[in-house]
Amino acid sequence: MGIFSRFKRKNEDAGEIAPAPDTRLRAGEPSRLPQDSEAERARLREIARATAAKIDAIESAMANDIFNTPEPAWGSGPRRPLTSFQQEQGGPGTLPMVEIPTTELLGDDVLPDAPVEAQAAPVVEESAILYANGQAAAAEHMLRDSLGEVGQLDRTVWWMLFDLYQAGNRPHDFDNLAIDYASSFETSPPAWNPLLPAASASSQPYAGVTPTEVLEGTLDTHIAPQLERLAQLAAPGKPLRLELGRITQLAPDGCDLLARALADLHARGSELVVAGAAELAALARQSTIIGQRESSPAPWLLLLALLQLLNREKDFEETAMDYCVTFEVSPPSFEAPGKVATATSAPASVERFMLPPIIEGDNAKLFGAIEAYAQEGDSVLLDCSRLARVEYSAAVALQARLRGLAGSGKKIEMRDMNHLVAALFKLLGYAGVVRLFPHKY
Missing domain, CATH: 3.30.750.24 (STAS domain)
Structure with a gap:
């Protein structure tokens, strides 16, 4: 999932979205800053954007190392002894629903600056169970009420709330939470990346082996057969997966082929899971130099296609303007990515x-x-x-x-x-x- 998010989104379905609940971080305190005006919101956006430039540079330099190293899995560390309740019930699989908070640390891959807790906060466990049992509203209130205390020590509660809004297709509430996140931690918030269409789009939502194409090495004309296979496999209601995180070098002809293939899949309304799009976008940006008109426009067009997949409209618009200045042509227009989900690359094939x-x-x-x-x-x-x-x-x-x-x-x-x-x-x-x-x- 991309690292940056849009704070203001054109929402054609605004009438269908329920307003954000009027909850509080702590009793008697506002869940947003008191100066909740357009000027204050603009200031908060600038906090995230100022940090974004630094993070983008770090992301570009570290992406290869991060995604070529096997990531740690949960449960890889030592386990705590079972509680007396668990011993009586026969193991950890029979934990009660809410009464006893006895899990291990929720997530081994926490942020570098996040404190390490001995175990998950009770609110994490209780909210997860409420949500699992279809009580999303109760889980939301519990998570929001914990942001001011538990949320300052463990960002898991923020991430769970971000995911709740994305699962419920609530971009307005997601953006409001993103502003609070940016002001609390002075860092860029997560990007909006909703799930692909759920059961409402089909009486029998797809489950099964996902057709996958893995692009690796140099992105040149050798990818043409793989992209042709991907196009042939595209079918309504059947997601495709495209792995891009293993590409190490770019050639203009390969950039052109991939950009055209992504545009074709978008036009056909194909459901697509793209892994490694952020890493490839960082690599493509290295091949785009403002004002260098004699260079190929293909890396620029690929970068714009990837930013559209990642739903990074602000970055897209800024890059489109640079493209326009460099080649003196009209840039492409931003379109919402549609039926696209982004994921991280995995070492396994x-x-x-x-x-x-x-x-x-x-x-x-x-x-x-x-x-x-x-x-x-x-x-x-x-x-x-x-x-x-x-x-x-x-x-x-x-x-x-x-x-x-x-x-x-x-x-x-x-x-x-x-x-x-x-x-x-x-x-x-x-x-x-x-x-x-x-x-x-």
Whole structure:
């Protein structure tokens, strides 16, 4: 997920979005700064944008190291002894719903400057259970009320709230929270990256192996067959996955091919999961020099296409103006990315099994499909980039199935989870069976 976010968004569906709840960080204190005026909001935006320039430079320099190094999975550290309740009930998988806060640290890959807690805050566990049981409003109020105290020590509560708004397609509330986040930590907030269409778009939302193309090495004409295969696999309701994080060098002809392919998929309304788009955008920016008219425009057009995928409208508009000045032509116009989700690159090249937006009720068919997919190899990679919510009882049942696969020697990973689902899985003891990788903010 990209690192920068737009603070003001044109929202054609504003009438369908519920207003942000009037909650408080602490009793009697406003959840926003008192000077809640346009001038103050503009000042807060400038705080994030000033920091953005520095972070963008660091991101460009470090992207290769970060995404070529295997990221740590949750549960890799020492586990705490079971509580007396857990011992009586037979293990961590039988924890009560709210009464006993006894999980390990929620997330091993915390921010460098985030304090390390001995265990997850109770609000993290309780909110995760409320959300899993369909009580999103109660989970939201609990998370918002904890921002002023727990949220200043553990950013997990912020990330869970960001994910709640993205799962609910609430960009206005997301932007308001982003302003609070920027003013609290003086850093750029997460970018808006909503989930792909959920069950409302189809009576049978897709779940299964995701067709994937991995582009690596030098981006030149050798990618043409892969892009042709991707176009042939595009079908309504069937997501595609495109891995871009392994590209190390750019050639103008390859930039042109990829930019055209992305534009074609966008025009066809294809559902797309793009991994490594931010890293490739940083690489493409190195090939764009303002005023160098004799250079190829292809890296510029690829950069603009990637910024559109990442939904970074402000960066897109600024780059488009630089493109216009350099080549003295009209730049492309920004369009919302549509049915696109972004993810981080993973070292594994195993085909992924994409989980549906919601897992609840009778899941015998889904569990059977996962087990059939697992028979194809020793590695089981579950893609959670579209997964919005897992019902508590379904999460327990899924854990039992995955424990069976792990017992037969399968290596299981769950990647790109939102932090609400990740907190629930952590609470239930998934880390003893599966390597968990929540998406990074």
